[in-house]
Amino acid sequence: MVNYIEAAAAPTRNTGVIRLHTAEDFEGMRRACLITARCLDALVDIVKPGVTTDAIDRFVFDFGMENGVLPATLNYRGYTKSSCTSINHVVCHGIPNDKPLREGDVVNIDVTYVVDGWHGDSSRMYPVGEIKRAAQRLLEVTHECLMRGIAAVKPGARIGAIGEAIQTFAEAERCSVVRDFCGHGVGRLFHDAPNILHYGRASDGPEMREGMIFTIEPMINLGRPHVKVLADGWTAVTRDRSLSAQYEHAVGVTADGCEIFTLSPAGLDRPGLPAA
Numbered sequence: 001m002v003n004y005i006e007a008a009a010a011p012t013r014n015t016g017v018i019r020l021h022t023a024e025d026f027e028g029m030r031r032a033c034l035i036t037a038r039c040l041d042a043l044v045d046i047v048k049p050g051v052t053t054d055a056i057d058r059f060v061f062d063f064g065m066e067n068g069v070l071p072a073t074l075n076y077r078g079y080t081k082s083s084c085t086s087i088n089h090v091v092c093h094g095i096p097n098d099k100p101l102r103e104g105d106v107v108n109i110d111v112t113y114v115v116d117g118w119h120g121d122s123s124r125m126y127p128v129g130e131i132k133r134a135a136q137r138l139l140e141v142t143h144e145c146l147m148r149g150i151a152a153v154k155p156g157a158r159i160g161a162i163g164e165a166i167q168t169f170a171e172a173e174r175c176s177v178v179r180d181f182c183g184h185g186v187g188r189l190f191h192d193a194p195n196i197l198h199y200g201r202a203s204d205g206p207e208m209r210e211g212m213i214f215t216i217e218p219m220i221n222l223g224r225p226h227v228k229v230l231a232d233g234w235t236a237v238t239r240d241r242s243l244s245a246q247y248e249h250a251v252g253v254t255a256d257g258c259e260i261f262t263l264s265p266a267g268l269d270r271p272g273l274p275a276a
Contacts, residue, residue, distance in 0.1 A: 002194075002206040007187065016193050018185065020211035025118075025187065026252050026259065029213060032069075032120030033250055033261035035113045039063045040124050041268045047126040049103045053085035056109060057096035064113055072112035072119050072190050079234065084110040084123075091178055091219050091227050091236040091244045103129035106139065108246045117188050121215050122262035123248040124269055134222065135243060139271040141173045142220040142245040149198065149216045153208060153251055153258035159196060160204025166218045167199040178219035178244070180227050180236065185214045186250055208253050213261075217248030 007019040021029075039060060046059055061082040064071050071082035079095075086094035086108040087101070094108075101107060110123035125139045145166045152161040162183075170177050183196030194206050198218040223242025230237060238244050247269075250261045263269060 004209060014189055014192050018193050018212060020209060021187060021213055028116060028118040029261045032113055032115035032118040035067050035069060035115055036111050036120035036122050037262050037264050039111055040122060041264050041266050043109055044268050047128060049129045050100045052098050052100050053096035054098050056085055057081050057083050060111055069113045069115050072114050088243055089238045089241045091238060092181055092246060093234040093236055095234055101128045104131050106131055106135050119186050119190050121186050121250050123246055125245050125247060138222050138243055138245045141175055143247050143271050145170050145218045145220055146216060146247040150251055153253060155208055155210050155253060157208050158203060158205045159194060159208060160200040161202040162216060163197040163200035164202045170220050176221045176225035178221060178225050178227055181219060183215040183217045187213045210253050210255050212253040215248055215250050217246060219244055219246045
């Protein structure tokens with residue numbers, strides 16, 4: 001049994017109940033997500049061969065300080081960084097360190113700022129210098145998966161429609177969908193109900209209703225879908241060492257579709273940077 005509740009009446013913890021937000025709540029998400037999107041835009045000029053992911057992480061922290069906001073990941077469940085930086089075969093939750101990026105790498109940078117209690121959660125892929133065609137194709141496929149998932153969002157449809165749209169396209173492109181991680185409700189909580197699977201059938205899952213807010217963040221592999229988490233307890237990698245990519249947007253269900261809160265103000269949130 002799936003329960004829905006007006007967000008203002010819901011407890012300030014994840015109880016498994018799906019929150020339905022107001023127009024005022026949507027405005028709060030717009031403010032938070034705009035700062036996140038602006039930071040991700042600024043990183044386009046920073047991600048280069050020789051730059052360390054620690055330097056990227058410091059930029060994310062400093063960008064937040066300049067805007068009077070904090071990164072949600074900092075000290076979250078013991079995590080000590082302001083972002084996640086996942087390189088090549090790292091699927092997600094890569095921890096920034098002092099190792100320089102190399103020509104041909106691809107890196108996902110995941111940033112969440114908290115603005116007036118609202119969480120602006122988004123991630124993008126960044127090519128490091130010139131990348132191989134296979135890597136570029138994976139970025140294109142993964143971004144298209146995200147946008148097809150978003151296109152499936154509308155009141156009355158089930159959450160499984162998102163996963164079916166993503167899985168159908170990814171597998172037709174001879175890629176695989178990671179099943180170990182999913183999107184999630186977001187808002188005043190960093191991670192909330194419902195879970196958003198990136199695979200499945202259109203008949204699966206709870207019904208989408210106006211006012212729901214969640215992330216869609218497919219992780220797509222060039223090889224098999226299996227992953228493992230390293231001894232640090234955070235870093236997830238592909239078991240077969242194949243390349244992985246991820247794009248993430250936060251969206252809200254509207255009366256006739258959805259609003260993407262984390263779109264780039266400069267149009268830099270798709271492969272083939274910079275934007276034409």
